[in-house]
Amino acid sequence: MKRTLLTLSLAVIFSGSLYSTNVDAALDTVQPQVDYTEMTSQRQVVDQLLNDAYQVFKNPSRISHAGFTAKMPSNMEMITNRLLEAYQLEPYRVDLLFSAANAQIYNSNVDRAIELFTQILSVAPDDVDAHSYLVIWQNFKGNKSEVTRHLTALEQLNKGRVADLKKIMSTIDRIVETPLSNTIKKQGKGKNAIITLGYALNPDGSMNPILIDRLNATLDMAKKNPNSYIVVTGGVPKNHKTEGKLMTDWLVKNGIDASRIIEDNYARSTVENALYSSYALARHNIDHATIISSASHVRRGQALFEVASWQTGPKGITFDTYSANDRPLEELKVPTDKELLGIYRDALRVYGMWSYRSYPLEQR
Known part of the structure; x- marks a missing residue:
């Protein structure tokens, strides 16, 4: 029965x-x-x-x-x-x-x-x-009264979470309001790093032109900042090769001292780029890092590295970005809803909320 x-x-x-x-x-x-x-x-x-x-x-x-x-x-x-x-x-x-x-x-x-x-x-x-997700996604939808309602509920449950969510939202607001830049800059005093985010390899294990474009920018910035560490991150294998290893080989072949390069061959996503590489920044006590990625991707990269650094340090680290020209910067001046969604979603993942x-x- x-x-x-x-x-x-x-x-x-x-x-x-x-x-x-x-x-x-x-x-x-x-x-x-x-x-x-x-x-x-x-x-x-x-x-x-x-x-x-x-x-x-x-x-x-x-x-x-x-x-x-x-x-x-x-x-x-x-x-x-x-x-x-x-x-x-x-x-x-x-x-x-x-x-x-x-x-x-x-x-x-x-x-x-x-x-x-x-x-x-x-x-x-x-x-x-549940309240935390509703704060973020009602904020994404522009429903401020609902954001307030769920923040008020969280105040009674976990005040630390309220502070963290407000920090995530204000961080993302600041990043998306900062104009994209494709200018190779001289980094300031202190310990600096250049972080180059990987891009999916071709099926035969060769590098996509988008990744090579990022590497050309990395090379120029590395020459302008000869004392900066260089973090290359990407670990999705194709034909037994990874982005991190190929990026390292390319930079060395083009004159960069291998001792400057920190190679991550394990990250499978931008979330893991930030989670894994943030420990390299902490270990070398980096004061400032410039993130190099495609213009349509670099704001997400910065948001995730900033959130990751809250947990790993070093305390007070700052970030800026270089936008490789996958699309004209003027087209990307205002992020699309799709880009914003990806930023919010992945910021929560880096923060520790499993999808x-x-x-x-x-x-x-």
Whole structure:
């Protein structure tokens, strides 16, 4: 009798009455073909749904431009559906709602994400992370009264979180209001560094022209600032090569002393660029660093390095940027909503709020 009831409940969930399956039908080449009603326990079904979400997340379909790499929106919709189907069976698993909401952030559907974060508060009205996400995304939407409401709630729960969120928002405001620059500058007194962010290699392991453009700027700045350390960061391998290693080889070949170069071959994203390289800045007690990346990417890079440095130090470090010309700077004078979304999203990840928190789909 118990299995019969479970089968009936699953049949209702997967009949499409709760969630649209149009996206699934269009993309069933990347979804496992599983008959959930043949499973014998609720735990099995939930585990399978989460595994399905994870497999879709790992699907190689990606988009990339000027350093921005993210899963295809259709993948995100499928992930959201699987997570919400699991939540119907486990209504106390608010981790599933957090993961689904953040999948919608990656899908650029902030309104849907806000609905899901709000749903978490209907289960756990004092959840600090849910209030925190709502502060950031209501701020992104320009809903100041909602920002105030959630900050007020957080004041009673975690005053430190309130201070951190205000600092994140003010930092991003300052960065996006600062004009982009493609001028090679002489750095000031103290210990300085140049940080060059990697860009996805070609399938054969060669460097994309966008990355070479960043390296040319790095070379010019390194010559103008001969005492500065140079941090090269990027670790997504292609044909057994990484961005960090190829960038180092290129700079050495073009006359830069290898002893100046700090090489990161592990970072797989801008978030990890900031998290990993911030420790190099701390170890060498850097006072100021210039971040070199494409114009459409460099503001995100600066925001993430600033947030990362709050946790690692060195205390008082400052950053500026050089914008390689992937697009005319005048076109990028005002950041698009898509760029701002990426900045806010990844700043929260660097801060320590994991996007996905439902095993096996876990990612900072």
